[in-house]
Each structure stands twice: as structure tokens, then as C-alpha cells.
Amino acid sequence: MEFVIKISQFLLSLSLLIVLHELGHFIPAKLFKTRVEKFYLFFDVKFSLFKKKIGDTVYGIGWLPLGGYVKIAGMIDESMDTEQMAKEPQPWEFRSKPAWQRLIIMLGGVTVNFLLAIFIYIGMSYFYGDNFLPNNNIKDGVLIESTVANNAGLLTGDKILAVDGNSIENFSEISEKVLFGKQVTVERDGEQVSITLPEDFLAQLIDANESRFISLRQPFVVVQVPDTSANKLSGLKKGDVIVGLNDFKTKYADEVILGLEKYSGQNVSATVLRDGQETKLPLSISEDGKLGLVYAPASTPKTLEALGYYKFETKKYGFFESFPVGLTKAKDKLSSYWDQLSAIFSPSTGAYKGVGGFKAIFDIFPNVWNWQYFWNITAFLSIMLGVINLLPIPALDGGHVVFLLYEIISGRKPGDKFMEYAQVVGFVILIALMLFANGNDIYKAIFK
The missing domain is CATH 2.30.42.60 (Pdz3 Domain)
Known part of the structure; x- marks a missing residue:
């Protein structure tokens, strides 16, 4: 039953993100009178689970849950429809539209991803508010559950005050800040101590299978x-x-x-x-x-408060108050994910060892159905999807955006053959990244 709950949340979240992302391309394409030939949730390799043609567009559900797509007429995309591209351009095709319209169409998906995350964080702020443990309320420091962290200089009982000079306000921020930080300031035996973390601190934690390395000290x-x-x-x-x-x-x-x-x-x-x-x-x-x-x-938290260990705080927000709060949460998550991505692309940090695929995403969903957790995870995944799609890799939205910006600035449109080759290169890169990420999942499942 727990597996059914996890897989249901995973598929619901993934489906929602894919459909809305592709809708972000679909709507501006329609507004600019560009024909959309297919709108698919999941990939329809060889066959579809469901399909129905309405107007010029075939709407369907594929059997391979690795994403989704819209096939826009006259566009070199994952369909690699070179036969269509060999014909004379038609006025309803993507390639016949002005560069600024094509740019808006390509940016539509990631725009929806970021707007969705903001909308979810606003809604969660309004409906749930915030229940958190202020860092100042942790009087006896944190629990360090890692030999790697101990070797780096962190000890149980340390009160973590700041990371890279930025003070910690909320206990839930500590692990992530330390994970991607360089300098940690702690209070130990009444004195402030500065600890410089090794550059490959994250890699050492991954190798030691000690991803949970800081937690709240709890009663026995x-x-x-x-x-x-x-x-x-x-x-x-x-x-x-x-x-x-x-x-x-x-x-x-x-x-x-x-x-x-x-x-x-x-x-x-x-x-x-x-x-x-x-x-x-x-x-x-x-x-x-x-x-x-x-x-x-x-x-x-209620039990911990009743025992007199910690004092949690709850903040409730009015309808209009929730807007700036939700926007700030989305901005902070975007900044956080960008830091993670930067670490992954810096080989010296070893963060690439922690890259995961679909199993890693599946594992973050809880075994019980909790709408607050579900929406929080979905909002973060929406930001993640938006950032990844903006990477300047051919075959991703970001790759198309780079070529379109080049066209707008230089006034010269890249040739169709060049775009076809770039698309192939992009696919090779994406397949390699997918194999690496999911290979990491398999390795961890077998050897960790």
C-alpha cells in the first residue's frame, strides 16, 4: 500500500508538471496561429495508450513516463521530422513566425514552471502558514550523525550560527546551507569557532552514505x-x-x-x-x-514542546500577506537549486556523485498521502524542471532560446541543417546525462 501511495504521488506530480509545461508552449503557439500537431503526456514510442484528434492537434497519453511534448509544425524538435522541414515553409509553421514570437513560444514552458511554483508557495503560505523551529530556540546545539562531518570539525552540541557569513534563522535551513557552504560559524562551550569545510565535503558524505548528517537532538x-x-x-x-x-x-x-x-x-x-x-x-x-x-x-513538534525541549513557532498569513511570502520562498528555492546545480557542474566538489534520476525523485515522496508535502515537493520539482530546461543544451528549451537570441541580435537565422545536427548533439548529451543520473540510482541501490 505504501508503494501505491508513493507511485501515485510521483505520477500525479510528474503528470501535472509535464502537462502545464507543455501547455506553456501550446498556448502562445496557438495565440500566434502556429499549428500544434501533437500534445502528449509521456512519450508514445510506437504506440499510445490514448489519443484523440481535435482540430489540427492530436492529444494523447504515451506509455513511456519519461516526460512529454508538443509537436509544433515547422520546428526541429525531438520528432526530427526532416521530411516536413524539406518542404517549403507554410505560414502556420513555427519557422515562418518572427523570431520574437518563436522566442515567446520557447520560453512559455519554463515560464509556466516558475509561475506554478510561485502560485503553489503562495497557496501553501495562505492555507498552511509556517510551522518552524527558530535556530535561536536550539539551546544545546545540534546532533552530528556523521564521521565525515566530525572529521571536518563539526561536533554534537555545536550551535550553528552562520554559514559563509549568513546567519541561520530557521533550523530547517541548516543542513542544506552547510552542505553547500565553505565556512561554518558555531558556538561551542560559549565561544565562537570558525570551521572551514573541505571542498569535497559533499562527495565525502555521499561516499560514506551519510546524507543525513545534522539533525535535532532528541530525548530518549x-x-x-x-x-x-x-x-x-x-x-x-x-x-x-x-x-x-x-x-x-x-x-x-x-x-x-x-x-x-x-x-x-x-x-x-x-x-x-x-x-x-x-x-x-x-x-x-x-x-x-x-x-x-x-x-x-x-x-x-507537539511532543517535543510538551516535554519542554524546544519551542516551535507558527506563522499564519492573510490572503494578501501570502503573496510576498510565497514569492520569497520561490526565490529562495530557485537560488538554492542553482547553488546545487553549480556544485554538480564543479568536479572538485564531487557533488555529481549525488545526482539521481527517476528513483531519486520517487524516493522524496512520503509513504503516506499528505497534501502539504505533495505540493511542497511539486513546487520544488517545478523550479527544478524550469532551471534544467533553461540550460543552453540543444534539444532543451534553453538551447532553442540561445539560437533565437543569436538570430535576434545578429539578424542571421541558423540553417535547418545546422539545427538538425545541433538537435542530435543535444539528444546525445541528454541521453548521457539521463544514463548517468539513473545509473547513479542503480549503483546506490546495489552497493549503498
């Missing part, structure tokens, strides 16, 4: 005490929080683990928080530093 919450546990009769109950072992304070789970190592093979007096009150219980720790029970971190 008892979930279950099995019948086979040596502490079955200790009095521990589900929901108890261990906050001390003998004289060793263990406010957080990482401190409990340190305490268990310290007192391994011993009987200790544990301080347990239950219903807001502290009580003492005798516990037995095994030689390998285990209590023989199941524990978990607190599951929700």
Missing part, C-alpha cells in the same frame, strides 16, 4: 520493554524519558548512549521523566552498553 523515549529484557521488572513504562544515569545527566538520546557506554556491565540508578515528574528506577546495563529495550526520539 522508551517505546517498549520486551519480556526478554533484563529491565522488564525495573518499572520502566512506554513514554518514559531517561534524563539521567547515576550522576550523569542525559537530557538527550546521544547522551544516554554515551552514559550506557560509560556504565556498561553495571547496575545504575536512572532518572526518568514521567508525566512531568522525575522518578528514580534501577536499571541493568549489559556488557555491550545496552538496556534491552526499544526507544525512539519524540515524533512530533
